[in-house]
Amino acid sequence: MLTIPTSYYSAFETIQNIEEYFEGKVNVDRHVELVELSKQIVILTVHNAKCFSMQWQAFSSVDVNHPPELSILLHKLGQFIFSSRDCKNVLVSGYTLGVRGICESFINTAMEELKTKKAWKLLYQSVGPIAFCKLLLDHIILVGLPSGSFYQLSGYPINELNILTTPSRKRDAPEPSKTIDSKEYIKRPRLSRRQKKRMRTIPESEESAVYKKKSIEVNIDRSIGYTSFSHQRSIEPPPMLLPKNHILHESRMKRKDYIKQCLEMNKDIKSMSLSYGQVAFFLKEQLKKSIPLEFWGSQHNFDVIFRAIKHFVGRNKNEKISMHEILHQFKIKDCQWLSPASGKASCLVPSDLGKRKTVLMQALRWVFHDFISIFIRYFFYVTEFSNEASKLFYFRKDVWYRITQPFITTVIHSNNYHLINPSDIQSLKLGTQSSSMESRPSANRMLEPILQTLNFEREQHPESVGSAVQYHQLFDKLKNYKQKLRRLNSSKSLYFVKVDIASCFDTIDQDVLLQSLKDTLKSDKYIYRYIHICNLSSGGITTKGSKIIGTPDRMESLSEHTTKLKNLNRGAIIIDQNRSYSKQMNEILELLEENIKRNVVQIGNNFYQRKRGIPQGSCLSTALCDFFFGAFENNNLSFLKEDSNGLLLRYVDDFLYISPYRYYAQRFLETMITELPSYGVEVNQDKCFSNLDQDIKEFPWLGYLFNTKNLDVHINVTSYAFLDIQSGTTVEYNKQPGKALFFSQMRSIKHKLQDILVNPSFNSRPAIIRNLHDNFYIAARKLEIHVSKILKSPGGRYNAKFMLG
Template identity: 25%
Template sequence: SIFGGCRKGVVRVVDRGCMFYAHKRLIEINLDKLKIAIFGKKENFNKNEVYMVGKFEIFVRRMAKVSVKSIFGKYFKEENCLENKVKIMDCAVDCKKIQNFLFCLCKKVLGSVFDFYNFRILKGKLGILLKRNRFEIICKNDLISYFKINNLKIFEFRKCLRSEYLQRCRYFCGLMIFLFNNVFIPIVSQYFYCTETSFSKYKIFYFTKKIWDFFSKRYFLNNLSNFEKVNINCEEYSPARLIPKKDGFRLITNMSYSVAGKRSMNSKLRSIYDILKNDTIDSLKNSVIKKKQIYQKFTSYTKNIEKDNFILKIDIKSCYDNIPLKFLKKILNISFKSTKYCIRKYCTISKSDKEYKIRTHRICGKTRLPFLELIKNKTFKKNIIFYDNVFDEEFDKKKMINFILESMNKNIIKYRNKFYLQKQGLPQGCILSSLLCSLYYDWLDEKFINKVFEKGVLIRYIDDFLVITSDMNEIINFLKVTQNMKEYGIEFNFGKIDSNFGIENLIKANFLEFEKIEKLRNINAINRNRNTNEQRKLEISEIKNSKENISNTFVSWCGYKINSNLSIILDIDYDYFTYSLVYNFVKPGLSFKNKIYFYFNRHSSEIILNQNNIFLKKNIYDIFYNFYKKIKLFLQRADFINSGFLKNLRKTSIYIFYKILQRKNVNIEYNCFYQIALYAYKMARIYQNISK
């Protein structure tokens, strides 16, 4: 079919994804399997191949004798010890130590295959296996590059003809694939738990199974208040897993998981999500979903404001888990504007870089319309085929509400082969959760919070609250109102509070004593009352309602930094920047070049790129600098560097970004813009990667 012809799969010669599976992969070393992996189904061997088989027999015998478990126990004795370890992130195992552990095993069993030089190269390949990002693969070129293949001990003679050398390369590639898929990856998956975290992009962390089981089991048992164990096998469930945070864990459920070929819960809810989002996105008041909405909230507030503003950023503790479902039906009845809806799905087929691409589009409406009328605003696009008759379905308001309530109240998760029913809160991993959360908090705003703000404004992205006001009393009243809303799931996480008037420096205890919130009105003295038998409480005697306390510091919120004059810059975290790029090993240069437009379009938000922002040029510089740092990461992983390709990337990036700014009506002289781009390129120091 045309759809099948458009999609091309990527062959992963090394099944690196097995390291992240929950089940243990057995270490299976068999001479027959090894011969099939290297020689195929060949039965008659020549003299050189018989010599190779003899070397492989030595390897198989040594592998059968070696005790991987005992070596692991001695090598990671300290990492398996639980003493003085409080947090799971304190127990992460260094990749270099795992690399040395695998290399130690290699020297014990692969002495009949590798010489000294090639052993050193093999150690580097083990580092590639462990240090690559979560979604990066290992291709054939990664496996055999830099090896001196004729020096390997499996070959009887070093010198050979060109045709025989190519045959040796194929044999060695088969051996390396076998070693990685049947030795190294099974050992890692059997003795270590490999996972990404909630804060480190795509970086992989490794924990010994003993340590991971201890901390994860303790966390899950301590947080079972929202779950009830189910003693029957369920046909419909969502697999759950824990991912580490800096101070604990986060429970993630995969509601896109399909059980026994049935549709996943997210797949069933997708059309309802599109309808609900289409109906409510423009009616949200304090909650925002898109960056464009953030810009609209800021511009509406900044029309008649004073220069200095108090800014408070705070988020809710266990946001999804604490939302009571008893109010959900009432909120949904208000949110759906009509009783009948229709979803129309169609596809577009376009050609790009000698490949066909298929994209699926959805249109929400209240009545059925002819297909040509639905796409009349999109027909200006060229070289695109619009394909109809893919999906067409009608929805009823009452049925949708009942289905949402049923899916929220009967959310069953599977964790460690046991089933649990979620009793309270919205499920993590559900496509509807973020939207329902925004609708719920908007409903609470109408009920309790909006009356607090006369001069100021409240902007919220899911559970991240941002309060901006010129009157300190509004912040105090906001904290007073929300302190009594625990029954509604409102409990702030004061460990993540941030402000430009110093309140985060005052909150050193576990929680604020809000009964004395009136004393926050003047900041002159701080009286700390500590009781060793109870939780520490911080009594703040005075907070002064004066703009003298406003500092020039920026407050971080949703990827941005905001100061008292509401000038905004990008908030870029370079700690894990190295792990933000996923290198495509199939046509890497073309793949990276195709992402240029999407990168600049995604980062060119009106909230940072507008004429009223005094940091406009700084934001342009930061976007360029961030992009050129990604180019540097790309070049560090590339097999070779083409200086002409690099110049073309720089030229294309400047052209695309300037066109985007023109489209967004951002007026900046081209010469100034060009100089900013050149300076960012210089500061990124890409030229260090190019051999002169």
Template identity: 25%
Template sequence: MAKKKRRVPDVLWRLFHNHARTLFETIKSLIPPLQTSAADCRCNGRGCLSCGGANSTAFILTPTDPPEYRKLLNHCFVVLDENAPALSVFQPQHRRSQFEIVRTTIEMMMSEHPTSSNLILHDYYKTSCPSSISALDLLTSEAWCLLLKRVGDVLMVYILRNFSIFLPLPQNKLHQVAGFPISDLCLTSSKRTALGSAGSGKRKTTDEMWSMSMKHLCSRLRITKEESPKETLTSGGDSCISKGSHSLAAGQVSSNHCLSSNRKRKRPNSWQRRRKRQLLATHEAHSLNPCRNSTEIEEPPSTLPHKIHTVGWCSCCLVFCNPLKDIDEVIISRNAMLYKLENCSTVFPRKHILNSLKHNSSGANNLFNEIFGSCGVTINGQISPCVHTTKCCCTRATCLYHSLIRMLEVLIRKSQCCRHLRLLEKHCPIPSLDEVLERVSFEDYQGNQSTVNPGAKDPKHSDELMGDSFSSETRERSEAQHSKIRPSVCYSLKKQVVSFIWAVCRNIVPPDLLGIPSNWRILTKNISRLIQMRRYEKFSFNQCLHKVKISRFPLLSGMFKDCGGIGALDVVKHKVLHCWIFWFFSYLVVPLVQANFYVTETEHENQEVLYYRKSIWNQVKAEGRASLNDQQFLELDVPSVSKILRNRAFGFSRARFRPKKNGLRILENLKAPSRIRVKLASQFSDLKKAYPMGKVKYEYFRSVNCALRDLHAVLKGVQVKEPVKLGSSVFNYNDVYNKLVPFLMNIKNGSATIPDAYIIVSDVAKAFDTINQDKLLTVMESIVSDEEYALEKSFQVVCTKRSLWVNQNLTLAHDNIIPSNAFRPLHHVFVKQERGRNVKKGELTFYLNEHIKRNVLLMDTKFYLQCLGIPQGSVISSLLCSFYYGYLENNLIFPFLEKVCKSGNGCEDELVEHMPKYLLLRLIDDFLFISTSRLQASSFFCRLRRGFHEFNCYMNEEKFGLNFDMNHLLGLRSNRLYAGDDGISFLRWSGLFVNCCTLEIQADYTRYLSTHLSSTQTVIWKGRPVRELKSKLCRYLRPKCHPIFFDSNINSAAVVRLNIYQAFLLCAMKFHCYISDLARIARLSTKSYFDVLETSLRHMKKRIKHIKKFTSEIPPIIEVEMGEIEWLGLIAYIRVLMRKQSRYRELLPLLKSKLMAVRYPESLSPALKYATDDIHSSTLWKIRY
């Protein structure tokens, strides 16, 4: 069987396509044909590339070669320079060492091209810097030396001089060491190299049909005019529109020919043949009513410039001769309605066009130009009055143009006198006390799902649920808090928002612009889809037009109905409809939401957005502002802010409130630059007041995160070089795995079971907001201890789904810079690194002090100074928090634990000859403590409850979790302890389930219990839906494909397979939710569904294979077969989709037949039976999907 060709990495494929090849394939292509016989060769019969002939490739790579050499040949990619000369001489002999060849080649290139940008020269300059790895070091390894012996000096020099070389890094990443830097190549063209869009074979859009038909029409008229320039039309038989219709037919023929010129000739579609027959019949038997006088007039010009010279043309027809707005494939911007705080007295925002126009013909004409984009036409010459008869239109006006103008006048007048507040109160009333109690009780029940007692059953009926949860205690508590608005329950429902928007539209928009009543339902559904969009979903123009047809608009469908014309008029009608629908959604629906609602996402609703009436949000915001003083925020005036900003190079941050389940959270945006007015007088401290007339000048400041880049690089370097200063900090699953596995193997001590373990989980209450700023600065003085730090700048080309990015990373200079970046999830190529500047300790201390002690934030129109805690949106926030609590651990917690260990040796419960073993992990502010000593665990728990006054660090009482009983804490209530229907208890910690008895690790899915699963997704409506769905499912599985779930050092065989099964269960549920949302617009075939699920199965098997290459001190042990993975995935998909079998009647038989082909059901192992027993996955079956 032929060996599969190695796939070119995505970055190189985007840039070079097939020109990028492996080093082995390139060398084979450079070897010339057989030159001499083995007897005459210089190798004296020993065998080489010159006399090897067909066996020359076997001489390059042999079965006994070392792994590093094989990796170099098969995983190193090279690209030949397009200006490189051909290899003239081939001599496989070698006489010099690899080091001499590389150095000599570099020196020759430097003498020939001193200013060359070749990376091999760039790295050679850095050999004097001991912290950098140069190309000279990388290209003189043992693998390269062995390659030199095989290929000879001449070929090696040719490769070094004329090829871009990309060496392999861990995790299939690359490092460019020679050639023109691809980062400069990407920056030269664009910082984001967008992918070319597909779909060239699609049917022409309305815009293309319009442009083609008008172009062909003008060319036809020009030819006619040249042939008989004095020919006139004296009868109403033929008109410009009929000729336009006739020309459109020819235009369609030519357009179809253009579309099919590059493909096999085929028969036109039925709709094309039908349109052609109608067109011919219309041209022979009918003619349109004249749109101009029957007197002598000229033909229209050959082109349609901005100035149209006509004699006797009807003005209303000239409006539609101008190309209308190009709006196809446009995204309706939803950003305009997010986070808008402006209070409006009118139905639309203050600067909306409908508020600035007068309800007369002039205002209507301006609005017409705004909607349809016809303002570019200037009429020169004699304009004839409109002569359309009432037979041509079903409206009372004489033509389409005048009908639209009259309707737009009505729209302007009604929009300025609309009583929107009355409609808002009717359709979106303020929630009553009973509604608040109902929402509160429902939220309380959903929150209690994560703390189910062992053996508890899920209620089957929502009525019983509400009846049980809606207790007198809940009523008393809610009534007591009703005066204080709870943001999580005082929003307007989405169906109420849709009802209000449609009521306003019916009130101000003329009925003819909304179509017939059946079209109202369609528009309402499309508005509902816009309102129900999740945070990062995009609403395309095609979704606005979903099921909207011209036949449902009598204004358009009745135009020239008696004539039966189908030519250019059809295109005009489509364009008019498209322009109106686009404007309706973009400039009527969206501004309605913007003016009357505050739209924001929340923490407890995942990706869902909530709609608050502006009056209610103002009350919520006022209560949030009042709480700022309780959180040690000091209000500042503008002069004080100017004084702070005058002494530093960065500005302030903007903040807003985001609702959470029990209050508000402050979000600060430290990524955006800021500005402030120049020379502000003290009397203008309130930004709402009017400022003096004239040009306003601003002073601009860098963003906070941009100014902290050097400090961030230094702290990341300290994290790598001195991890002891971070205490028990972990930052991801890799860190947890690397600390957990050695601990488990230590306490097992070769046994299959572990001794009794005592577990505590806890969380610091308001960790970021309660940090003592002075204490933090004292701690950071010991962290940033050197007087000077050397920084390096590295460049990486990162390949995303749609583009190539050039990332510039600033890092602390040390030897491990390349491996530290080797675990990025995206495909990337490390290009080069340059020596940056040296940063003094005083500069770093100044920026740190300004950031912590003088953190200025702008909330609406007021400035505040943070006096306690640190901002959470900073690029160094997590590092500061980790160093702060790491210092606390090193100085207080670890000495305390060691003291308890020594004092516990004399206790009766402890064995004198054994010291207790313990493990402490902390993810930012979330603690996990495991100990083999009950005394040590209980003492540590008591110490945590007391808190640490010096650090202002206290634990959240509601987030404690223990797997053992303490007599004086019988009433302790925790949401960290969870028990499933199988009676197995777990402690929840940072997205993980820790088994209270066996310390096995499973994924925590309880966070999906509070809301519908679809609220966690972002559906992509454009592009290729099958490809997007495949990518989505792979991304769903990727976080669960970590060795912490599948390593036999941690989990038993049954739990390993249970983790695989549960990952597929969640993936199947998300698959159904995605398909359900996508079905509103498009439906995929059963084969597409099957291909998507097969892709997810292959992806899981591929990820688990790669786990074996995971780099750690103790390699993971993966004891699961690929067939078991596929069987578990199919079982999970079938069981989930069986609950929705009405949608998947055709898909389920395909999955079952594939399941039977796996041949595992006949003899199931105990591990597989345990994994597929749904009582062990009771948490997932409670998820609403």
């Protein structure tokens, strides 16, 4: 039997199966097909649904005594749906109305099932044409899928319905009193809309804002500072220059020595960044010069704003500051420009005070969004580093120019790029945005179908990507390998070899990559089919789109596609749009070649075309890397197939080989070092690691520790240093910090409860206990940092009852 989500019962008027709908008039048990059909479908009735079956009877004039065949009936039903204004039905999606009736433009999944499935013909013969058409027109039929979701077979498209999944909590208006209220005659008389409009002195949107207690979020503009050539925008006047033949030019440092000095200076780039206090103090001084103290009302209020600026500057990338924090301890009555004309600020009524507070909030929002952010953008380069995920670093623009200029010069004069004419960019489909008014979609949006095509071929031909794995595939690979090792009953330690590629994306041979892609794309044509996925949440229906990809001779069904969808909720409703488009293989290869060989990079005012490597910001980067190294493995690492007890894993460009035999582990490492340069890439030997020459109990890879004897997997706690946790912890400063803290801790703990760490069929009991301990230890460190950040925020306080339970 199907499991119906509880949200359905409040969203629809009735939920029935076949027997309940026909009230026992259909004997389902007589046919096995009807028994299976009754277990698969659900019949829904929408609140206040329109009855189209009555119009259908007047339109069709079907002879009940001599009913037509089901296919003819469905054809007439489609003509009726097209002729009706209000009637919409998923049965006719993909059809068009022609001179001879409806014509099928795309294959309709629902209509094909009704025509071909024997159970529907038996049901049609049992109930007759009128009851059968009433079922299809006035109700919604859902068919259950193995994943616990449904797809809509007939009825009004659910994604276009206005459905509330929870009943309204608004109180009904009280009935008019039958007795006369003594206060009724002294109440203010009701005004008409025109009278209200004449009396209104402020816009309704601003007036209503007084009574809405909404926290205005002020976010740092994350697009600030991502311009390296800051010297071209310097606000200082250009310095006086010496004549070309002046003697002081002879004592100037040579370019080679200058670059060497810059490289030595850049060994610790972080030390050249400014502290948050220095940045905040600079903004404070600019604020003093630009805005008089009378605007703030008092020195106390200015100090409150400066405190908010320090928090604004010092927070992590994804952290916000609310207006509630900015105005904490701010004295509104000190601002004379907010006081009434009479000067009696102490006599303000709450509504008047609320309006003045709203005006102040709008002014402060301008200060943070359009004043402070502009100063940060023009005076500092704000960036982050990979080892400190969300922490922001502020560099003076002239210092950042000195840091980056040697590297940019090296890149420009290398053989990886060559200068191109800006006019050549307009001919590229994936080029940069032109200066004309014509808008062009982003490159990643245009490449999205290409990525889906490559993923489709990857599923059809897994050997094309070699040993490439994703995080969710890692557990299955290791579990099967560990079961194989248990059958060997060997007590010897395993040999681990980890190989890292130096500058992988920048050095990939483009011709080798394109040839491997040409060998991978097997079909001349690829079809992309649209579907909608609807979820019934507490606020109504949320809809997102998806695509099913296939070829003319291989197209997945809805049930096959749903098993591969990630984050598909149980009870989700899938609607086949019956719309599709296709791409020829030549068109796909043309876009791939343009993305790989004609990729354009803008440095300053010049444009350079890449001659080696692939772009890192593209959505195709990881997939292209998988196919490139897949070709290398198939051509150069075929000897590993002789080691039936070995396992090769690769996550993007990080290789890991595990084997009980030293010979194969040693040969793998030597092959990677000697044969990879023929593909344009080289091994970073400083980051390569193995236990061939030393005894290692736990081998690190991808944030895990692998036991070299029994292959138990642990959390690598050493990688979670205090600074890494502090920079990676994002705090939500909102009205309910305790609730945000609780959900943040739950997400942190659940993220580490992976099968590879806590599954008893894979890890031993001591390993699971250790992983749980390390998981809660990391969560405790995050809790400490989270609470300390909240306490340091304006208005932060410690609730002992909440923290201690």
